Amino acid sequence: MPITKQDTMELNQCHSDWSEKYSGLKEDYFACLYLANKFRCSVPALAPRVAFGGNDFGLDAYHIDPASKNLYLYQFKWSENHNLFKDSLDRLAKDGMHRIFGNPLADPTANELLNTLRAELHEYRSAIKHVLVHFVFKGDLDAAEESEGLRNRRETLEGKAHLVHTYFGDTSIDVTVEFVSDRRRPPVPKPVETFKIAYAQPASVEVPGEGKLMYVGFVPLMDLVGIHRSLGLRFLDRNIRFGLSFDNAPNVRIREALADIVLRQKVRPEVFAFNHNGVTLAAEELTFEGGDAVIKVPRLLNGAQTVTSVDKFLADNEGNPALVSNAALLGAVKVLAKIVVDDPSGVFVTNVTICNNRQNPVEPWNLRANDRIQCDLQDKLREDARVFYSRHENAFQNHSLEHLDEMGVDAARDIRIRPLAQTFLALQGEITRMSKLPDVFENQKWYEDTFRESYLQCDARKIVVAYKVHLVLRDPLQRLEERSSQKLAHAVGRARNLVWALLIQGVLNDTRLSVVLDDYGTSLKKEASFREYLRNLASSKLYPILRDVLGRDEYKERLENERYDFLRTKDLFNHCKDAAAEKFGWVKKSL
Numbered sequence: 001m002p003i004t005k006q007d008t009m010e011l012n013q014c015h016s017d018w019s020e021k022y023s024g025l026k027e028d029y030f031a032c033l034y035l036a037n038k039f040r041c042s043v044p045a046l047a048p049r050v051a052f053g054g055n056d057f058g059l060d061a062y063h064i065d066p067a068s069k070n071l072y073l074y075q076f077k078w079s080e081n082h083n084l085f086k087d088s089l090d091r092l093a094k095d096g097m098h099r100i101f102g103n104p105l106a107d108p109t110a111n112e113l114l115n116t117l118r119a120e121l122h123e124y125r126s127a128i129k130h131v132l133v134h135f136v137f138k139g140d141l142d143a144a145e146e147s148e149g150l151r152n153r154r155e156t157l158e159g160k161a162h163l164v165h166t167y168f169g170d171t172s173i174d175v176t177v178e179f180v181s182d183r184r185r186p187p188v189p190k191p192v193e194t195f196k197i198a199y200a201q202p203a204s205v206e207v208p209g210e211g212k213l214m215y216v217g218f219v220p221l222m223d224l225v226g227i228h229r230s231l232g233l234r235f236l237d238r239n240i241r242f243g244l245s246f247d248n249a250p251n252v253r254i255r256e257a258l259a260d261i262v263l264r265q266k267v268r269p270e271v272f273a274f275n276h277n278g279v280t281l282a283a284e285e286l287t288f289e290g291g292d293a294v295i296k297v298p299r300l301l302n303g304a305q306t307v308t309s310v311d312k313f314l315a316d317n318e319g320n321p322a323l324v325s326n327a328a329l330l331g332a333v334k335v336l337a338k339i340v341v342d343d344p345s346g347v348f349v350t351n352v353t354i355c356n357n358r359q360n361p362v363e364p365w366n367l368r369a370n371d372r373i374q375c376d377l378q379d380k381l382r383e384d385a386r387v388f389y390s391r392h393e394n395a396f397q398n399h400s401l402e403h404l405d406e407m408g409v410d411a412a413r414d415i416r417i418r419p420l421a422q423t424f425l426a427l428q429g430e431i432t433r434m435s436k437l438p439d440v441f442e443n444q445k446w447y448e449d450t451f452r453e454s455y456l457q458c459d460a461r462k463i464v465v466a467y468k469v470h471l472v473l474r475d476p477l478q479r480l481e482e483r484s485s486q487k488l489a490h491a492v493g494r495a496r497n498l499v500w501a502l503l504i505q506g507v508l509n510d511t512r513l514s515v516v517l518d519d520y521g522t523s524l525k526k527e528a529s530f531r532e533y534l535r536n537l538a539s540s541k542l543y544p545i546l547r548d549v550l551g552r553d554e555y556k557e558r559l560e561n562e563r564y565d566f567l568r569t570k571d572l573f574n575h576c577k578d579a580a581a582e583k584f585g586w587v588k589k590s591l
Contacts, residue, residue, distance in 0.1 A: 003080065003138050011078065018043055024052030027078040031061040034076065034136055034182060039063055051113040057099050058092025062117050069129040071121075073100070080139030082147060082179065083379065088135065089153035097160040101167040121167075129173055131164050133157065136180045143383070144179040146407070148375040148391075151237070158284065158297065159343025171285075195230070197223040199293035200334070212342055215286060215293070218273060219337040221310060222330060227298055228307045233398060236304050237370070254309040255316070262330045263322045269332035278336030279303030280352065286341050295339065301352055306335065308398065364441035365417050366393055373451045374417065381415060382407065384460035385522050388414040413524045415467055423467045424450050426501040427590065429573040434497040458591035461521025466504045466591075468524060473500055475531045476538035483543050487559050491550055495567040499542065502576055506537045508589035509580075545579045 014029040031050045032043050039046075050061045061074040075088045098104055099114055100121070121128075137144070144150055154177045161175040202217035228235045257275065260267040280302040283295040300307065317323045323330075342348055368374060374391040381389045388409040390396045396414035404411040418437060425434045433440050433450075440446045455463065477499055481489040492499065510516060520530050549572070550559065558566055566572055580586040 003078075007138070014043070018047075022047055022050075022052050027076075028052050028060075030078045030136075030182075031074060031076045035061060035063060035074075039065070048116050049113070056091075057096035057114065058088045058090075059096050059100070059113065059117075062113070064120055064124050064128070066124060066127050069127055071124075071128045071131045073131065073133045075133075075135045077135075077137040079137055082137060082139050082144035082150060083383075085135045085137070085144070085179070086149055086153060086376070089150065089157055092133070093153065093157045093160060097157070097163050101160075101163040125168060128168065129170075131173060131175045133175070133177045134180045135178070136182055138182050141179060141181040141183075144181070147383075148237075148378040149372070150179070150379075151234075152370065152372060152375040155297070156343070161284065193231075193298075194294060194296045195223075195227050195298060196289070196292045196294050197227075198291060199288075199337070199339075200291065202288075202293070212340070212348060214341070215339045217293075217337060218334040219279075220331060221272070221306070221333045221335050224279065224300070224303070224307055224335070224337075225310050228300075228311070231298075233395070235298065235300050235307075236398075237299065237392070251305050251309045251312070254306060255313045258310065258313045258330070258333070259317075261333060262326045263317065263320065265326065265329070269329050269334070272333045273335055276306070276335050278338065279306060280338045280340065282340045282342060282352070284341075284343065286339055293339070298339075301340070303335075363418075364438045365421070368441055368447070369393070369417065371451075373453065373456075376456050377420075377451070380456055380460050381463065382409055385464050386410060387464055387522070387524055389420070390414045390416050393417075410523045410525070415464070415524065419470060420463075420467060421450055422497070422500075423463070423470065423504075424452070424455070426469075426497060427466055427504050429501055429570055429577065429588070431497050431501060431568055431570050431573050434501075435568055455591050459517065459521075461517040462508070462591050464521045464524065465507060465517060468520060468526070468530065469503050469507070469534065470500055471524070472526050472531045472534060473503075476503060476534040476542070479535040479538045480543055480546070483539060484547070488547065488550060490562070491559055491564060491567060492546065494564045495546075498567055498573060498576070499538070501573055502542050502545065502580070503534060503537060505577065505580065505586060505589060506541050509584070509586040510537075541580070541584060544583060545576050548583075549575050549579050 010033060011026060011029055014033055015026040018029065018032070019026075028050065032046055035041065035046050035050070036043060046061075046063075049063060051059065058075055059073055060076045063072040063074070064070075065072070073092075075085065075092065077084045077088075100117060135144075157177050158175060164173055164175050165171045198220050199215070200218040202215045204213060204215045206213045254276075257267070257272055261269050261272060279300065281295070281298050282301055283298045285296040287294045314323070340348075340352055369392045374389075378389040378391055381387050386409050388396055388399070388404065388407070399407075401411050421437060421440055422434050425431075425440070428449075430450075433446065440450055473496060477492065477496065480492045480499065484492055507513065507516060516533070520527065520533075549555070552575075555566065555572075558564070577586070577588055
């Protein structure tokens with residue numbers, strides 16, 4: 001639902017009434033309207049707590065409510081676009097929370113709002129028990145809650161709770177980050193992020209001076225399954241990959257072990273812990289109540305195979321009388337569990353995740369799954385093109401068809417992180433790097449050159465079409481080989497990445513590009529018409545380009561001697577690009 005005419009009239013009137021006194025942009029008065037309605041205050045009473053101008057460090061307004069013991073921190077966007085909060089979340093997490101609750105250096109350019117807030121916090125320090133950080137906009141709350149980029153940033157911001165606890169000297173103060181839609185409808189209930197689990201004989205180890213704390217003990221396997229059922233894939237989203245194939249040998253063995261315990265009663269439940277490597281979790285906070293651990297914002301760092309294997313075991317045996325009658329045996333199965341108490345989105349936990357996932361090969365692209373750019377790309381592709389991006393390995397397979405349909409994405413297939421990197425490299429003409437993907441993901445500069453921030457502003461359908469080229473690449477390659485001489489055909493067969501890159505340039509230089517994007521840019525289906533489109537493009541444009549360039553003296557000898565390594569170089573791509581410019585007027589296109 002768009003911003004209504006009445007909303008706009010109210011904003012215009014508020015700006016007209018007060019801008020002469022307080023200045024600022026018209027959109028700044030959204031804060032006044034919202035706060036006046038929520039707290040029944042006049043604009044003059046609110047004005048000292050509203051930022052009119054820039055350099056806000058992610059904070060537009062605040063309100064202290066002594067009666068409820070709440071401190072409200074606000075960021076406002078007069079927009080339906082929830083993605084506008086991403087920069088605000090970054091600023092608030094990076095600088096704003098430290099400026100409010102830390103001990104920052106003086107900054108005469110900072111917004112006066114920060115000085116006013118710090119003065120009031122000093123006065124009300126003993127009265128505040130809750131800190132609520134609200135991001136208020138005019139759009140769809142569901143879309144904001146489903147955004148991976150916002151979720152990633154929200155967890156980072158929630159990880160700054162230690163600044164609040166230090167400032168107030170009270171670790172019981174809760175910090176809540178929420179998105180609020182000013183559409184005046186009831187908020188969507190959020191999943192509970194605090195869980196109580198049985199935690200037997202926990203021991204602890206701490207890194208002195210760094211506040212890194214880890215508990216080690218035994219947890220009922222079904223307690224972990226219960227968290228997974230409550231949080232869904234959020235429980236796994238700090239892992240570097242989701243559950244591997246159910247046919248993976250360790251997963252098969254887990255299900256067999258459960259069958260021996262529960263269905264066949266051949267093994268005692270206690271044996272499971274002896275044969276299992278254990279799991280690792282991160283949690284923002286952990287407290288103890290008797291023999292139970294109360295954990296806040298749990299994330300599974302290692303053990304996705306175990307949790308998903310239990311779900312598979314239960315699904316496969318649904319209706320089995322032995323599963324019902326022996327439920328107590330399943331409940332008695334425990335695993336060794338390490339729980340790291342630290343910000344789940346922080347660098348320390350990321351390193352713990354990597355080190356605890358060494359039992360299965362960890363590829364460089366797995367380690368990038370939780371990077372900010374990957375979360376933002378997942379949002380963009382889902383919201384703009386309605387396709388699913390599996391930044392985590394096997395993420396797509398962990399969603400049901402019903403859930404994918406609810407998300408509004410193409411259920412046929414997903415975009416995956418590794419071939420997406422190759423897609424961007426093909427677009428850039430980096431043919432050599434396309435064959436060096438481990439280096440691309442490990443070299444920070446190459447990685448940033450590949451996954452460019454500018455791609456977040458492009459038409460997402462262009463990414464989809466460029467990616468789809470490799471899904472049907474065999475068709476245009478076959479057409480080229482059919483048209484070529486024997487020697488040229490041998491070369492074309494070994495120039496897969498070059499052909500991919502040239503096809504992308506051909507599509508982007510097509511005068512009918514808008515039609516191509518409409519027809520093929522919102523689905524990963526391998527349409528027969530798309531295959532034919534690429535075959536014709538290969539025949540009419542790529543064939544004459546490759547024939548002329550590979551026919552040059554500098555390449556003839558190499559082809560005669562079957563030395564094909566030059567086919568995987570950027571220099572050859574550039575020669576083909578120049579030939580395409582001369583023959584067809586192509587210019588090198590980006591997204």
